[in-house]
Amino acid sequence: MQGEQGRELARVEASGGRRVFGIGVLIGLGFILIWLGLFQDGGSVLLRVLILVAGAAVIWAARAMQRATALAVILTEEGLCDSAGEVIAPIGQIASVDRGAFAFKPSNGFLLRLTVPGARRWRPGLYWRIGRRVGVGGVAHAAQAKAMADAIAIMLVERKVAEAADADS
Structure with a gap:
């Protein structure tokens, strides 16, 4: 079936508003985590690095959602x-x-x-x-x-x- 799809019976696509909201929430969370990791006082260096990594992972997930929801x-x-x-x-x-x-x-x-x-x-x-x-x-x-x-x-x-x-x- 790869490449040859046949007659289309139904299609499911991402809703524009939900797509923008979902990606926006993930990007916002990622930037908040990165900001906390860089500028929040207190906490160990290991905790701050962990928060920075989590922020980067959430930004990566937002990009993955952007690519995926362009499909149907x-x-x-x-x-x-x-x-x-x-x-x-x-x-x-x-x-x-x-x-x-x-x-x-x-x-x-x-x-x-x-x-x-x-x-x-x-x-x-x-x-x-x-x-x-x-x-x-x-x-x-x-x-x-x-x-x-x-x-x-x-x-x-x-x-x-x-x-x-x-x-x-």
Whole structure:
């Protein structure tokens, strides 16, 4: 599926306002930590260095979120991929989709459970993949994520119906 995405069924993109707010909060936190590490009186040198490193790490995370949220998550007949062409989850490996209020999922998003564990991947604010779970959402448009989750659920039901029909014949 790398490079060849097929017909697009649904797309989830970052919401402009949430993207700016999320990146801005991370940049602000990073600069506050760096300022504290440089100009705050008291504390050991080791603590100040640790605060400076934490500030730099948060600034790095803001840059990673900026790059990641420029992409989109795309659902095709073959599965889920990002707009850079990286496969997130082939449709044949998706076991279930969960949008419940108590699911361990990103904000404004959904959780996929896969049948086969995949390589770890993290696109801050857009999606993550750890083992057999994929979380899509974060700073995404809630309506787009809901529509994509519903489309995946329909595809899973259609697959079960087709498997049941094949088993009967």
